[in-house]
Amino acid sequence: xxxxxSGSLTRRDALFQIQRASPVYDVVVIGSGAGxxxxxxxxxxxxxxxxxxxAGPMLNPARDFKEHMWPxxxxxxxxxxxAESYFGRRDFGYFGAPNGYWEMDGEPYTVAPGSExxxxxxxxxxxxxxxxxxxxxxxxxxxxxxxxxxxxxFDWPVTYDEVAxxxxxxxxxxxxxxxxxxIRSAPDGEFLPPPQPRAHEYLIQKASRKLGIxxxxxxxxxxxxxxxxRPACHYCGQxxxxxxxxxxxxxxxxxxxxxMKTGNVTVIANAMARELITDDSMRVKxxxxxxxxxxxxxxxxxRSVILAASACESARLLLNSRSSRHANGLANSSGVVGRYLxxxxxxxxxGYVPALEGMPRYxxxxxxxxxxxxxxxxxEKKSKEFPRGYHIEIGxxxxxxxxxxxxxxxxxxxxxxxxxxxxxxxxxxxTVGFAGRGEMIPNEHSYCDIDPNVVDQWxxxxxxxxxxxxxxxxxxxxxxxxxxxxxxxxxxxxxxxxRNPERADAGISVPGTIIHELGxxxxxxxxxxxxxxxxxxxxxxKNLFVADAASFVSNPDKNPTLTICALSWRLxxxxxxxxxxxxx
Amino acid sequence: xxxxxxxxxxxxAALGALGAxxxxxxxxxxxxxxxxxxxxxxxxxxxxxxxxAHLCALIIPADEVSGSALDGGAPAYxxxxxxxxxxxxxxxxxxxxxLDHTSVKRTGKPFLESSSAEQTALxxxxxxxxxxxxxxxxxxxxxxxxxxxxVDAFYTSAAGIKDVGYQGNKGMTQFKVPQEAIDYVLxxxxxx
Numbered sequence: 001x002x003x004x005x006s007g008s009l010t011r012r013d014a015l016f017q018i019q020r021a022s023p024v025y026d027v028v029v030i031g032s033g034a035g036x037x038x039x040x041x042x043x044x045x046x047x048x049x050x051x052x053x054x055a056g057p058m059l060n061p062a063r064d065f066k067e068h069m070w071p072x073x074x075x076x077x078x079x080x081x082x083a084e085s086y087f088g089r090r091d092f093g094y095f096g097a098p099n100g101y102w103e104m105d106g107e108p109y110t111v112a113p114g115s116e117x118x119x120x121x122x123x124x125x126x127x128x129x130x131x132x133x134x135x136x137x138x139x140x141x142x143x144x145x146x147x148x149x150x151x152x153x154f155d156w157p158v159t160y161d162e163v164a165x166x167x168x169x170x171x172x173x174x175x176x177x178x179x180x181x182x183i184r185s186a187p188d189g190e191f192l193p194p195p196q197p198r199a200h201e202y203l204i205q206k207a208s209r210k211l212g213i214x215x216x217x218x219x220x221x222x223x224x225x226x227x228x229x230r231p232a233c234h235y236c237g238q239x240x241x242x243x244x245x246x247x248x249x250x251x252x253x254x255x256x257x258x259x260m261k262t263g264n265v266t267v268i269a270n271a272m273a274r275e276l277i278t279d280d281s282m283r284v285k286x287x288x289x290x291x292x293x294x295x296x297x298x299x300x301x302x303r304s305v306i307l308a309a310s311a312c313e314s315a316r317l318l319l320n321s322r323s324s325r326h327a328n329g330l331a332n333s334s335g336v337v338g339r340y341l342x343x344x345x346x347x348x349x350x351g352y353v354p355a356l357e358g359m360p361r362y363x364x365x366x367x368x369x370x371x372x373x374x375x376x377x378x379x380e381k382k383s384k385e386f387p388r389g390y391h392i393e394i395g396x397x398x399x400x401x402x403x404x405x406x407x408x409x410x411x412x413x414x415x416x417x418x419x420x421x422x423x424x425x426x427x428x429x430x431t432v433g434f435a436g437r438g439e440m441i442p443n444e445h446s447y448c449d450i451d452p453n454v455v456d457q458w459x460x461x462x463x464x465x466x467x468x469x470x471x472x473x474x475x476x477x478x479x480x481x482x483x484x485x486x487x488x489x490x491x492x493x494x495x496x497x498x499r500n501p502e503r504a505d506a507g508i509s510v511p512g513t514i515i516h517e518l519g520x521x522x523x524x525x526x527x528x529x530x531x532x533x534x535x536x537x538x539x540x541x542k543n544l545f546v547a548d549a550a551s552f553v554s555n556p557d558k559n560p561t562l563t564i565c566a567l568s569w570r571l572x573x574x575x576x577x578x579x580x581x582x583x584x
Numbered sequence: 585x586x587x588x589x590x591x592x593x594x595x596x597a598a599l600g601a602l603g604a605x606x607x608x609x610x611x612x613x614x615x616x617x618x619x620x621x622x623x624x625x626x627x628x629x630x631x632x633x634x635x636x637a638h639l640c641a642l643i644i645p646a647d648e649v650s651g652s653a654l655d656g657g658a659p660a661y662x663x664x665x666x667x668x669x670x671x672x673x674x675x676x677x678x679x680x681x682x683l684d685h686t687s688v689k690r691t692g693k694p695f696l697e698s699s700s701a702e703q704t705a706l707x708x709x710x711x712x713x714x715x716x717x718x719x720x721x722x723x724x725x726x727x728x729x730x731x732x733x734x735v736d737a738f739y740t741s742a743a744g745i746k747d748v749g750y751q752g753n754k755g756m757t758q759f760k761v762p763q764e765a766i767d768y769v770l771x772x773x774x775x776x
Contacts, residue, residue: 071740072657075664079736083669086732199765206775234755355773359763365752367759398750401739410735411728412710416643420731423746424739426651428748492774494695 004396025051026579028287028302029144030273031152034564035547036308037251042572044264053271056123059252065242071402079403097131097242098124101166106457110464117465118512126252131240133369134221134248136176137558138187146554153441156553157525157534166566174249175227179220186375192224198364199369200356201395207490214376221249222367236257253281276330288500291457304543304584311550312448315520316463319450331531331538337521342555344472345438346518347480351488351495356430365452370394376557390423390438390557398429405497436480436524439557440473454563477506516560517550536571543584545571623660626667632680635696641742650747656738679726
């Protein structure tokens with residue numbers, strides 16, 4: 001086990017040297033994903049001088065993205081030179097955008113006994129926005145006041161109406177396709193037109209409507225019209241590989257690279273933030289980071305700092321920024337930093353639909369992901385089996401064959417020869433899948449803290465996770481199973497496999513694997529029960545802001561990225577004004 | 585052994601022993617055409633590679649729609665992956681040895697030299713989990729791997745992609761779904 005780093009004289013000496021040399025930036029942004037990218041975009045437009053620290057390397061889309069490659073253009077077909085696809089990959093596939101994984105060499109985390117949690121990290125400019133699903137859902141009005149709604153969890157210090165103008169701004173800039181539907185659980189936004197549904201999606205929509213479940217065009221950060229100098233989508237279905245023309249949203253291509261042209265941002269890649277350095281007046285005056293290419297420690301001075309390193313990473317940074325003035329970590333007089341960690345509740349089910357057999361083949365790529373989805377549909381129901389709700393994402397169609405595409409058919413069909421070939425051909429495109437994405441209510445048992453015994457390869461103490469689903473989430477998953485089964489059977493299909501949702505864990509996703517981990521540095525009006533105020537500004541440290549999902553008070557059944565962008569936009573405008581007034 | 589001429593011919597074609605003019609050989613996928621000369625195995629000796637290629641062609645044979653696993657480059661794919669993964673290498677080397685040994689026990693001849701009927705009789709046993717047991721277990725597990733990698737190789741090749749009818753990876757200015765596909769699906773469903 002490596003030794004803990006000590007606050008030593010040498011560190012102080014280095015600080016002295018660097019402070020003489022380093023300019024003072026108006027804002028240092030830590031992390032370049034949706035939160036950091038939006039902050040860089042907004043601040044640089046307003047003329048603020050920004051330095052952006054990214055723990056990983058720069059991104060070069062033309063070199064790093066494998067858009068349009070056929071599997072046979074590489075000898076291993078995507079399986080990897082060491083047959084990784086058959087023995088456990090450490091990425092989302094050979095063709096996927098460079099994006100990190102749950103396990104990273106040299107950067108461990110620990111999980112407390114009795115808990116289960118997997119923490120996805122990304123170390124590259126743009127972070128997880130290079131590959132994410134582009135689902136862009138506004139939170140509903142009631143999502144900001146869940147405690148008022150049903151007496152569980154906590155209310156946000158902001159309302160939907162306060163955030164809505166920033167949803168508008170984010171949507172207009174990023175470009176979201178969708179349709180106006182007037183559904184309370186799925187507030188409408190500023191939409192570009194949606195593409196047509198695929199053939200099997202028409203059938204899913206019919207079945208869904210028969211069951212009283214609305215099935216509407218997905219809201220995606222994908223351009224169906226040219227916007228702000230970016231071309232419209234060319235419908236190759238490969239958003240997850242990264243989009244070289246930037247027809248979908250990634251903070252790297254859509255926000256940071258254009259911002260670099262303004263001359264107002266200095267991007268420092270391979271800079272792993274270690275801790276925030278404060279002065280006697282409890283303001284952050286510098287950020288200490290490790291230059292990972294040389295393994296040396298450096299500091300950068302700032303008038304203010306925005307944490308956007310991802311929810312848990314931002315919490316880790318605060319908890320590791322300990323001093324005699326704040327022994328529990330920075331901005332943590334409330335003790336809530338690291339607390340109320342949540343992930344989305346996930347459950348998936350697929351089925352075989354004979355009606356799809358022999359369907360005339362067509363180019364079904366579209367954009368990556370379902371062109372339709374189902375927003376939460378039992379909001380008005382009087383008696384509920386569980387609080388809150390979930391939305392449903394759908395899959396299916398004639399996807400590009402890849403390594404493993406037909407392993408399931410091969411295994412269930414068995415045999416070989418002409419019969420196996422026919423089974424694969426006949427079954428191609430006949431499977432539909434449903435993924436439930438539901439709301440977890442924050443609980444006392446789910447949090448992260450610093451493991452006192454382990455540091456990473458940079459000598460930075462690592463996080464230790466504690467996590468527990470409650471009966472609410474397990475009941476929700478059982479409901480998902482019944483709903484998906486009904487939809488599949490209404491289409492005349494049969495559910496794959498013999499899933500048993502009545503088993504103890506109900507088939508619920510492993511915590512962390514939906515990669516919507518958030519909370520940990522939550523907002524609130526009460527400084528004794530929250531770390532940030534309504535502007536995502538630390539109660540304790542006036543020049544410290546959090547622009548990632550660490551600030552979230554709840555984890556509604558809507559993917560968090562659009563709300564990260566909206567809240568980051570909002571705090572960035574506020575911060576720029578506060579800087580102008582000399583308040584931070 | 586004239587009864588298995590076609591698959592044997594396929595095997596030879598994949599190994600580069602037959603000329604391109606051979607009327608029975610299927611056109612190679614575009615990517616494979618770029619490579620110069622036949623693939624040189626890194627892991628398997630000549631005899632094992634021939635057996636492997638023949639096995640691949642039995643798993644995915646040519647039919648009226650498309651060519652065989654050899655047109656999909658399955659033996660080269662398996663050899664390449666085995667060269668990068670010790671566990672896979674061991675699986676295939678021991679599996680091929682099991683196949684030959686079992687064939688000799690049953691027919692007096694190694695797998696490749698037994699008759700087509702004898703070959704399929706053996707595969708008919710190891711291609712199904714229901715036959716699992718002390719005698720056939722190793723063969724069943726090997727065949728599962730062989731089938732899995734052969735299927736992956738073929739359906740990630742130009743030949744296999746064409747077989748299932750994937751039409752994308754082209755890009756288009758507007759996403760349009762043919763009305764006949766929508767009508768076809770809805771009409772055949774209980775909701776039609």
